[in-house]
Amino acid sequence: MLREAVRQTVTEVLQILLDADREAFLRQHEGRKNGYYPRKLETAFGQVKLAIPRDREGKYYPSLLQPYARRQVDVGEVAIALYAAGVSQRKAAEVMSLLLGHRYTHETISAITDQVLEAAEAFQKRPLPEEMAFVYL
Incomplete structure (x- = not known):
């Protein structure tokens, strides 16, 4: 039960960071939002489901995730x-x-x-x- 609560909190924090990262990128590059795509990520607290934000031009990639990485845990x-x-x-x-x-x-x-x-x-x-x-x- 505690593990699930921590995993949910990790998911929420990561999602907030992803959205803020895209906003900063769009301000700097004068781009436009283009929705999200789903992605699962293995963390130390279990698997989390994220909505990875994208931009209209396809130039944005989250700075806190490595391209194509599916795990934060090695x-x-x-x-x-x-x-x-x-x-x-x-x-x-x-x-x-x-x-x-x-x-x-x-x-x-x-x-x-x-x-x-x-x-x-x-x-x-x-x-x-x-x-x-x-x-x-």
Whole structure:
């Protein structure tokens, strides 16, 4: 019950911020409103449904949301932390559904951990600039 109240408050605050952001953009660029489109966003308080404002010229995008992002919570970080702790993929999916209020399958968890591990490996193997000196102890 408390979680739902917090999620509703988060939804209302985000919606107010989105509307204010569009108003500021329209004042600066002398544009016109053009309604909203629906979008779901995963937050630390569960999934919220937002009405993303748009402008007539299609130039506006909310500054507080990353384009095409569906989560404010980094699911990859949560999945990797659970994986590193030795939690099975099925159990990790259960834990994440409790934490984030959205059901993830063990296949999704596997895909997320694979992507993050590939990115970490690419980071470790990247070439370092010549100016960068470091000591390994």
